[in-house]
Amino acid sequence: MTARFDVLVVGAGPAGLAAAQAAASHGARVGLLDAQPRPGGQVWRHDVRKQAPRAAVAAMQQTAAAGVEFLAQHQVVAAEPHGLLVETPQGARHVHYGALILASGARELLLPFPGWTLPGITGAGGLQALVKQGWPIAGKRVAVAGTGPLLLAAAATLRAHGAQVLGIFEQAPAAAVNAFARQLLHWPARAVQAISLRARLAGVPYRFGSIVRSAHGSEHDNHKLCAIEIEDTRGRHRLECDHLAVGYGLLPNVELAQLLGCALAYGTPEYASAHPHVIVDGLLRTSVADVYAAGEACGIGGLAAARVEGLIAGHAAAGATDAAIALQPRRAKERRFAALLAKHFALDSRVHDLAAPQTMICRCEDVSLSALDGFIDARAAKLATRCGMGACQGRICGSALAEIGRFTRSGARPPLFPIRLSTLAQAEVAPPLSDEYRGH
Numbered sequence: 394m395t396a397r398f399d400v401l402v403v404g405a406g407p408a409g410l411a412a413a414q415a416a417a418s419h420g421a422r423v424g425l426l427d428a429q430p431r432p433g434g435q436v437w438r439h440d441v442r443k444q445a446p447r448a449a450v451a452a453m454q455q456t457a458a459a460g461v462e463f464l465a466q467h468q469v470v471a472a473e474p475h476g477l478l479v480e481t482p483q484g485a486r487h488v489h490y491g492a493l494i495l496a497s498g499a500r501e502l503l504l505p506f507p508g509w510t511l512p513g514i515t516g517a518g519g520l521q522a523l524v525k526q527g528w529p530i531a532g533k534r535v536a537v538a539g540t541g542p543l544l545l546a547a548a549a550t551l552r553a554h555g556a557q558v559l560g561i562f563e564q565a566p567a568a569a570v571n572a573f574a575r576q577l578l579h580w581p582a583r584a585v586q587a588i589s590l591r592a593r594l595a596g597v598p599y600r601f602g603s604i605v606r607s608a609h610g611s612e613h614d615n616h617k618l619c620a621i622e623i624e625d626t627r628g629r630h631r632l633e634c635d636h637l638a639v640g641y642g643l644l645p646n647v648e649l650a651q652l653l654g655c656a657l658a659y660g661t662p663e664y665a666s667a668h669p670h671v672i673v674d675g676l677l678r679t680s681v682a683d684v685y686a687a688g689e690a691c692g693i694g695g696l697a698a699a700r701v702e703g704l705i706a707g708h709a710a711a712g713a714t715d716a717a718i719a720l721q722p723r724r725a726k727e728r729r730f731a732a733l734l735a736k737h738f739a740l741d742s743r744v745h746d747l748a749a750p751q752t753m754i755c756r757c758e759d760v761s762l763s764a765l766d767g768f769i770d771a772r773a774a775k776l777a778t779r780c781g782m783g784a785c786q787g788r789i790c791g792s793a794l795a796e797i798g799r800f801t802r803s804g805a806r807p808p809l810f811p812i813r814l815s816t817l818a819q820a821e822v823a824p825p826l827s828d829e830y831r832g833h
Contacts, residue, residue, distance in 0.1 A: 407437065407688065412685075416710050441526060495679070502668075539639045560632070573737035645669070757782070
């Protein structure tokens with residue numbers, strides 16, 4: 394089965410929704426592709442108990458009204474000439490495009506520490522997503538730890554669903570967080586959002602300069618998490634809990650961009666990073682012809698940056714250059730906010746040093762940190778230990794090893810995700826591309 398679009402958008406989060414609506418407003422035939430059954434991405438993920446934010450509802454309604462075709466549960470497998478091979482519940486499908494917009498979003502950075510693989514420990518955003526989909530959390534004692542504003546959003550969701558939030562443990566020092574808060578005066582909407590979140594978390598301790606050093610499992614309950622050890626300005630202390638939600642910020646999803654050959658960069662001239670993002674110009678064009686990128690794929694910038702970049706990419710992909718250029722000042726302002734986040738929530742070196750030699754690094758293949766000693770790069774380690782060859786394809790362990798300075802993560806190869814053999818069998822039988830879409 395084959396589909397063809399003037400503009401194809403990968404990722405139905407805030408950036409993707411904005412891009413699809415903008416492109417369709419110029420008469421383009423637009424497809425919006427996402428692995429999830431509903432649009433919204435991680436930020437606007439459907440909540441089984443709570444109403445969606447008004448901005449999310451409006452974005453989805455505008456996209457639908459513009460005539461955008463939503464391709465739900467379409468997981469990208471591989472790239473073809475001006476097309477993608479995707480897997481759906483019904484089977485494989487080839488989707489061709491004139492222009493492609495990558496709005497692939499981000500994932501959490503999870504870093505190893507003793508006990509981090511115990512049942513009951515998840516990413517902060519991961520537990521937030523599970524709870525929105527009905528995971529039972531009411532009455533459970535939950536500690537939220539890591540870094541960045543995502544911790545507040547996750548804690549607020551958990552509390553709204555009945556969790557007993559024991560505390561938010563932010564690794565950044567108080568001086569850095571307070572300096573960041575003062576800068577919010579230049580972004581009033583974000584200041585209001587921060588105040589609202591703190592109000593919803595009234596009574597929940599918010600500790601700065603705090604890191605989770607280790608987690609401990611119960612000897613009587615299948616080694617499920619029962620307590621964590623926290624180090625803060627007062628020293629070390631033990632906290633009993635049922636769940637730990639811990640995340641150290643976000644990483645751009647660039648695997649599809651890598652597969653397409655898009656140029657990548659690590660950080661900015663001001664702030665280095667161990668994790669790549671897609672290089673784009675002022676119109677959000679990548680180094681590959683007819684391929685654009687928007688939102689977190691271009692570097693972590695937050696919801697507002699993602700939305701304006703989606704608009705720019707959508708206009709540009711549909712050929713409306715003037716409309717795209719008019720939005721560039723808004724983009725520049727939102728990207729300045731992203732730089733503030735990177736500066737004030739930079740990871741403390743203590744976080745990089747938490748893993749012990751026996752700490753499990755690759756949970757898919759049961760590979761410890763010490764098992765990687767002596768290898769010069771990720772590929773050599775993978776061939777000898779299978780580190781990074783599990784279901785996540787190194788997205789967790791590879792990113793963690795890059796962050797702690799062990800290896801640079803290796804590039805992407807198809808298939809991008811585990812797939813059915815029947816889908817793989819169709820990877821080499823794509824139908825010929827019509828002249829309409831060749832050399833767009």
